[in-house]
Amino acid sequence: MKNYSIQMAACVLALFLSGCAQAPPPAPDTREADAKAIRDGEDAWAKDWASKDVNKIASHYADDAALLMPDAPAIKGRAVISSALTEMVKDTNLTLSFTTTSVDVAKSGDIAYSQGNYSMTMTDPQSKKVVTEKGKYLTTYKKQADGSWKAVADMNASDAAAK
Numbered sequence: 006m007k008n009y010s011i012q013m014a015a016c017v018l019a020l021f022l023s024g025c026a027q028a029p030p031p032a033p034d035t036r037e038a039d040a041k042a043i044r045d046g047e048d049a050w051a052k053d054w055a056s057k058d059v060n061k062i063a064s065h066y067a068d069d070a071a072l073l074m075p076d077a078p079a080i081k082g083r084a085v086i087s088s089a090l091t092e093m094v095k096d097t098n099l100t101l102s103f104t105t106t107s108v109d110v111a112k113s114g115d116i117a118y119s120q121g122n123y124s125m126t127m128t129d130p131q132s133k134k135v136v137t138e139k140g141k142y143l144t145t146y147k148k149q150a151d152g153s154w155k156a157v158a159d160m161n162a163s164d165a166a167a168k
Contacts, residue, residue, distance in 0.1 A: 032114070040108040043119055043146055043154050047105045054101045057094040063087040067147060067155035075163060093127075098135045101125045103142060117146045117154065123161060140164045 046065065053061035063083055066072070072080040072089070080089050093099060103123035110117040119142075126137045145158040 034112070035114050036110040036112065039110040039114060039117060039148070039154070043108045043110070043117055044105050046154055047103070047119060047121070047144075051101075051103055054103075057099070059087055059090045059094055062090055062094075065156055066159070067149065067157045070156050071158050073158065073160040075161070096128050098126055098128045100127075115148045117148075119144045119146070138163050138165065 050062070050065045053065070063086055066083045066086055068083050069081070070083055070086060072086045074080075080086050101123065102125075103121050105119050105121040107121075108117060108119045122139070122141050124137060124139050126135060128134070129136045140161055140163040142159070142161040144156050144160070146154045147157045149155050
């Protein structure tokens, strides 16, 4: 009986102590640093567009990214995006500039999105005239295994009225 009481007391003590174990500290909140990394990445991306270096431009996309542009089907995968961009940069009139207006990073620190405005000048494929389009964009980012942020969905919309 005495042995049984000691065993019960030991079990109760073990249960009590396991209930008192401290929870691990919460993961550090890196949202501010992550937002800065995304802003810096978008600044670099804008410079890559100015240089018309397709490899550098495409390097901002994740392997499974989707590029969503008006009046065109979704372009999926960095390799396919790179091919589409190669055709775009052949236009000698092409210029693209954009400015980030906001970045929001999830508390989990693994996904984020940015919003901003852009201006693009290009040759209209139908009229062959140089046109300038102004609009806004929304880009969704996912943190990669190496800690970098890559675009997984990139979408733009013109400010012009629908045709």
